[in-house]
Amino acid sequence: MTGLLEASAASGTPDAAEVFAALGDKHRLGILRGLGMRPASATALAADAPVTRQAVVKHLRVLERVGLIAARREGREVVYDVRLEGLQTPVQWLDDIAAAWDRRLDAVKQAAEGPSEG
Amino acid sequence: MTGLLEASAASGTPDAAEVFAALGDKHRLGILRGLGMRPASATALAADAPVTRQAVVKHLRVLERVGLIAARREGREVVYDVRLEGLQTPVQWLDDIAAAWDRRLDAVKQAAEGPSEG
């Protein structure tokens, strides 16, 4: 088995909390921005990061586990790239909750404006 | 000074990573869903949660610090409520990065389909 390049994004739809947790780190957001511009290896990313390659590797694993990025082997390098579908879960969750809150807050506003008051 | 109800959401626009980190917990997502339905006190929320009131209080503080909820005193209770604007930061960030990724991935597709290949 390959292992490295498989057991990651294939895990179906990840938990919203897990994805948010993966996004909840300054360095990982930086990595996502970087990979958004062009695919890169851990070593290459570490060159621009304020931490060691190993730290970057750990961050990449976290991002990979929740499906935000994918890895492919290219010769002796492992190149990571962004997965657009990975944004599905967090975007969906935020959409849903924004809609729910909006409905409720709207109802409050209407209840305050509509009925008699003075 | 009041302290309790002030030094929280007034901190301007919070860091995206911090907001995501605040969202990166199963219990906190549950709390946000609950508060989305109706405002509630920590004690009330704890009744529905699998953890103690104190744990819920800590979660509420985290959510408050990043501006996702707000607290107001009501008699002897402290009632927490949702803040729609609190979703601004994460939504914005996801929008931005999705757009950036989309542009780049689109360019890759076109480069693969456009030029000669046979």
Add this chain to the structure above:
DNA sequence: ACATTGTGCAACCTAAAGGTTGCAGTTTCT
């Protein structure tokens, strides 16, 4: 073959996150 460059693994460290318990302070109700 051999040096180079990049990845992978493991041990280890420190700080922070999440949670608990216990107790003191406040507001409300009777």
Add this chain to the structure above:
DNA sequence: AGAAACTGCAACCTTTAGGTTGCACAATGT
């Protein structure tokens, strides 16, 4: 005044997150 119901603070515990170092393994270039 006294009981009841909440909130607030502090100490403490355990696990995890983020990071580092060191070394072994694999692919490439000369």
